[in-house]
Amino acid sequence: MSEPIIPAALRAAARRAVRLPEAALRAECEETFFIASGPGGQHRNKTESGVRLLHRLTGLLVTATERRSQVQNRGEALKRLRARLAELGVEPKRRRPTKPTRGSQERRIAEKKHRAAHKAARSRLD
Numbered sequence: 001m002s003e004p005i006i007p008a009a010l011r012a013a014a015r016r017a018v019r020l021p022e023a024a025l026r027a028e029c030e031e032t033f034f035i036a037s038g039p040g041g042q043h044r045n046k047t048e049s050g051v052r053l054l055h056r057l058t059g060l061l062v063t064a065t066e067r068r069s070q071v072q073n074r075g076e077a078l079k080r081l082r083a084r085l086a087e088l089g090v091e092p093k094r095r096r097p098t099k100p101t102r103g104s105q106e107r108r109i110a111e112k113k114h115r116a117a118h119k120a121a122r123s124r125l126d
Contacts, residue, residue: 022078
């Protein structure tokens with residue numbers, strides 16, 4: 001499977017955003033709060049403690065709903081956003097196609113001949 005093609009400008013924006021302080025990174029994000037379902041009791045099920053961050057420049061979306069506290073979920077969402085931005089900013093190494101060496105080709109052909117002779121010997125036994 002091939003790597004998705006990511007524009008250089010998007011990678012550069014991600015690398016720049018990773019280095020920003022927390023307040024500046026939050027300013028670049030659209031922050032929404034929602035009711036996080038699941039275990040945690042009445043406090044979690046009635047308050048908007050879930051946090052969703054959308055980084056406008058890169059289009060990355062992260063959510064955090066593990067904690068009962070909105071502040072703790074915001075911190076967790078920022079950590080996840082930084083991790084995703086760092087991942088997006090990495091430029092994968094280009095793979096250079098290589099040809100098999102002459103020795104490896106000869107070994108492969110010799111192994112095929114050996115296997116064919118072994119199979120041919122089986123049919124002579126019947």
